[in-house]
Amino acid sequence: MPRLVVVSNRVADPRKTAAGGLAVALGEALNATGGLWFGWSGNIVEKTDAAAQAQPQLHVQRAGDVTLATVDLTQEDHDAYYLGYSNGVLWPVFHYRLDLADFDAGYIGGYRRVNRMFAQQVLPLLRPDDLIWVHDYHLIPLAEELRSLGCRQRIGFFLHIPLPPPLIMAAIPAHEWLIRALFAYDLVGLQSQTDLNHFARYVYTEAQAEQAADGRFSAFGRELRVQAFPIGIDVDEFASLTQGREAQETLATMRDQYAKRRLLVGVDRLDYSKGLPQRLRAMRSLLQRYPGNCNSATLIQIASPSRETVGAYNDLRRQLEGLCGSINGNYGELDWMPIRYIHRTVARKRLPGLYRASRVALVTPLRDGMNLVAKEFIAAQDEADPGVLVLSRFAGAAEQLRDALLVNPYDSDGTADAIQHALHMPLEERQTRHQRLLANIREYDVHWWQRRFLESLQQ
Ligand SMILES: O=P(O)(O)OC[C@H]1O[C@H](O[C@H]2O[C@H](CO)[C@@H](O)[C@H](O)[C@H]2O)[C@H](O)[C@@H](O)[C@@H]1O
Numbered sequence: 001m002p003r004l005v006v007v008s009n010r011v012a013d014p015r016k017t018a019a020g021g022l023a024v025a026l027g028e029a030l031n032a033t034g035g036l037w038f039g040w041s042g043n044i045v046e047k048t049d050a051a052a053q054a055q056p057q058l059h060v061q062r063a064g065d066v067t068l069a070t071v072d073l074t075q076e077d078h079d080a081y082y083l084g085y086s087n088g089v090l091w092p093v094f095h096y097r098l099d100l101a102d103f104d105a106g107y108i109g110g111y112r113r114v115n116r117m118f119a120q121q122v123l124p125l126l127r128p129d130d131l132i133w134v135h136d137y138h139l140i141p142l143a144e145e146l147r148s149l150g151c152r153q154r155i156g157f158f159l160h161i162p163l164p165p166p167l168i169m170a171a172i173p174a175h176e177w178l179i180r181a182l183f184a185y186d187l188v189g190l191q192s193q194t195d196l197n198h199f200a201r202y203v204y205t206e207a208q209a210e211q212a213a214d215g216r217f218s219a220f221g222r223e224l225r226v227q228a229f230p231i232g233i234d235v236d237e238f239a240s241l242t243q244g245r246e247a248q249e250t251l252a253t254m255r256d257q258y259a260k261r262r263l264l265v266g267v268d269r270l271d272y273s274k275g276l277p278q279r280l281r282a283m284r285s286l287l288q289r290y291p292g293n294c295n296s297a298t299l300i301q302i303a304s305p306s307r308e309t310v311g312a313y314n315d316l317r318r319q320l321e322g323l324c325g326s327i328n329g330n331y332g333e334l335d336w337m338p339i340r341y342i343h344r345t346v347a348r349k350r351l352p353g354l355y356r357a358s359r360v361a362l363v364t365p366l367r368d369g370m371n372l373v374a375k376e377f378i379a380a381q382d383e384a385d386p387g388v389l390v391l392s393r394f395a396g397a398a399e400q401l402r403d404a405l406l407v408n409p410y411d412s413d414g415t416a417d418a419i420q421h422a423l424h425m426p427l428e429e430r431q432t433r434h435q436r437l438l439a440n441i442r443e444y445d446v447h448w449w450q451r452r453f454l455e456s457l458q459q
C-alpha cells in the first residue's frame with residue numbers, strides 16, 4: 001500500500017490510550033506505511049510580524065514509525081477558522097440548528113486562509129505516490145487548495161458529522177462553493193445512508209448532477225465517488241480497557257456506592273447536538289410518571305467541556321445547571337439525588353468501568369454523525385448480565401444499532417417510557433439484544449472502516 005498521509009484539524013499520538021480509538025485505527029494504517037499525520041498543533045500564537053509575512057513554523061515529531069507534523073494558528077485565524085466558520089457556521093447547520101448559526105461574513109476568509117496555509121505547508125512533505133486522507137468539516141476546501149498548487153495524488157475526504165438535507169444546506173451563504181469544493185476529492189465518505197441520500201438530493205437539485213455507475217456523481221465538470229462508511233470502534237481494544245486497573249477500580253466503586261440503586265449513564269461533550277436538556281427532562285418525566293424509580297434511578301451525566309468560547313455552548317451550560325438544580329431540588333432525598341452532573345472530562349481508561357456498572361446508557365442526541373459512546377457502552381458490557389442502550393433515532397449509529405431501544409429525544413414522555421422499559425427488561429431480552437449489537441459493532445469496527453475507505457480510495 002502507498003504511504004498514507006492523514007490531514008485533520010486535531011492530531012493525536014496514536015500510541016496514547018487517551019487519544020481514542022479513531023487515532024488508534026488511523027495510527028495502524030499510518031504505522032503500516034510509515035505515514036504522516038498533519039494538522040493543527042492545538043497552540044494559538046499571537047500574530048507576529050514573522051507570522052504575518054512568512055508561513056508558520058512546522059513542528060515535526062516522531063511517534064514510532066509515524067511522523068506528526070503540526071502548525072500553530074494565530075489568534076485571528078483560530079477565531080475565524082475554528083470557532084467562527086467551523087463551529088459557528090458548519091457545525092450548527094450540519095446538525096440542523098440554523099437558529100444557532102452565526103453567518104458572520106468575516107469568518108469564511110479565515111476558513112479559506114487556514115485551508116490554503118495547510119495546503120501550502122503539507123505540499124512539500126508529499127511524495128508522488130502518497131494517498132491523502134482528509135478529515136472533517138474544518139477542511140472541506142483542502143483538496144481544491146492542494147489541486148490549485150499542482151497536487152495530483154489521490155485525495156479522500158471523510159465527513160464525521162451529518163450532512164443535512166438540501167434546503168438546510170442551502171441556508172449557508174457559500175453552500176455551492178462548499179459542495180463544489182468536495183468535487184476536488186476522488187472519494188467522499190459519509191457516516192450513513194441518510195447522509196448519502198441528502199448529498200445525492202443536493203447535487204441533483206442544486207448542481208444538476210448526473211449519477212454515473214458505482215456511486216459516482218458527475219457535476220462541475222468532475223466525477224466524484226461518494227459512499228457511506230459508518231465509523232466503528234476498536235472493540236477488542238475497548239474490551240481490554242475494561243480489564244485495566246482504572247476501569248476495574250471505577251467499576252468496584254460504582255457497584256459499591258449504587259448497590260441498592262439503578263444506575264444510568266450519559267457521556268457526552270457539552271454540545272447542543274447531544275440533546276442534554278431533553279435527556280434531563282426525560283429523567284424528570286420518568287420520576288413523575290413512574291414514581292417507583294424515586295430513591296433509586298440515578299443518572300450519572302458526564303458533560304465534558306467543549307468549545308467554551310462559542311456563545312451557544314455557554315448558554316447550554318447554564319441551562320443544564322438550572323435543570324439539574326431543579327430536578328434534584330424537587331426529587332432529591334438526604335441520601336439520594338437523581339442526577340449527578342459532572343462538568344469535566346473523564347479519562348478514557350475509566351469509562352469502561354462506568355459503562356459496565358450502569359444498567360442503562362442514555363445516548364439521545366438531537367442529531368449526531370455517528371456517536372461512538374453508544375458503541376463503547378456495548379463493548380464494555382458483561383455478556384452474562386448486559387446493560388441496555390437507549391439510543392436516539394437521530395444518531396448516525398441508529399442505522400446500525402437496531403437492537404437498541406430507539407427513541408425520539410424530543411418526546412420526553414416517550415423517552416421516559418423507553419427508560420422504564422430498559423430498567424425493567426428481563427435478562428433474556430437484554431442478552432439477546434446485546435449479542436446482536438455486539439456482533440454488529442464487531443463486524444463494522446474501526447479497522448473495517450479504515451480498510452474499506454482506503455481500499456475504495458485506491459480503486
Ligand atoms: O475537536 P473538537 O472541536 O474538540 O471536537 C471533538 C470532535 O467532535 C466531532 O466528532 C464527530 O466524530 C465522531 C467520530 O466519527 C462521531 O462519532 C461524532 O458523531 C461526531 O460528532 C468532530 O467531528 C471531530 O472533528 C472533533 O474533533
Ligand SMILES: O=c1ccn([C@@H]2O[C@H](COP(=O)(O)OP(=O)(O)O)[C@@H](O)[C@H]2O)c(=O)[nH]1
Pocket residue numbers: 020021267268269302303304344345346347348351370371372373374376
Ligand atoms: O469525558 C469524556 C467524554 C467523552 N470521551 C470520549 O470522547 C468520544 C466522544 O465521541 P462521540 O462520537 O460519542 O462524540 P463526539 O464528541 O465526537 O461528537 C468517545 O470516544 C468518548 O469515550 C472521553 O474520553 N471522556
